[in-house]
Amino acid sequence: MDSLNALRIFSSAAEFRSFTETAQRLGISPSAVGKAVARLEARVGVRLFHRSTRSITLTQEGQQFLDGCRRIFSEIDALESGFAQSRGAPSGRLRVSLPMIGMLMMPTLSAFMRSFPEIELDMNFSDYLVDVVNDGFDVVVRTGEATDSRLVARTLGAYRLQLVGASVYFDQAGTPDEPSDLLGHACLHHRYPTSGKLQRWPLMNAGTPLDLTLPVTASSSTVEPLIALAEAGMGITCVPDFAIRRQVLDGSLSVVLDRYTEHSGVFRAVWPYSPYPSPKLRVFVDFLAKNLLPIRADRPNPSVAT
Incomplete structure (x- = not known):
């Protein structure tokens, strides 16, 4: 049990990259964490962490050791779960x-x-x-x-991705009948947070992708603001169908150009x-x-x- 406890302390330290935070999470002192890791390193005969005054990072051997610990804990969890199934x-x-x-x-x-x-x-x-x-x-x-x-x-x-807008917007700006009409509309784009690029609207005509440079009225790294802006009548946006299911059902947003939008x-x-x-x-x-x-x-x- 002492060995298993040392493995859990080591795994927690590897997850939080801090002896202090590990100690707080486990309810022990930072020195107890450091001593447990030091004893474990002495027992296995390798250095598991690179230490500095500000942080700790895993050594290559430490990463291998962590992978092994996770397999051990996974097996323990599976064993416990198997018994727990019959209890509640x-x-x-x-x-x-x-x-x-x-x-x-x-x-x-x-x-x-x-x-x-x-x-x-x-x-x-x-x-x-x-x-x-x-x-x-x-x-x-x-x-x-x-x-x-x-x-x-x-x-x-x-x-699916769908193009939607509010009736108040379409009353003012008109409803697009074909993809090229979007060039004269306010377009609200999703911007990928990882790359900074705008998500391409999946506009097609007879199975051929359309390469249109659409206006950028606004962009957002998350979808919720785009839906809110569209509901407020600020333009047309392209979002997943499940994200606007309620709005389409209650009529606050309407789908446009659906036969030109092919995405799954x-x-x-x-x-x-x-x-x-x-x-x-x-x-x-x-x-x-x-x-x-x-x-x-x-x-x-x-x-x-x-």
């Missing part, structure tokens, strides 16, 4: 990485929290590519493909492979797959891969 509801902390657009998933995430109050969601919102295993996430939700053989992926649902994508949940996935992970992924992007009559049911 899924519980515990679940570290989840979500895209910046994930704020629009909050109704689904709130519903999940109400359904599983014993699970603590630790949510990180970022559009940066994360290392699911080495960054210590239980599950990551992203668009695109999962190519790492250490990971398991499940499709959560499909979405999928959200996937990705997590480290384990022969014994924890109950909290299973119920989270199952809940998102069922509730995040419900199948519409005009949209095919995406295949589910596990």
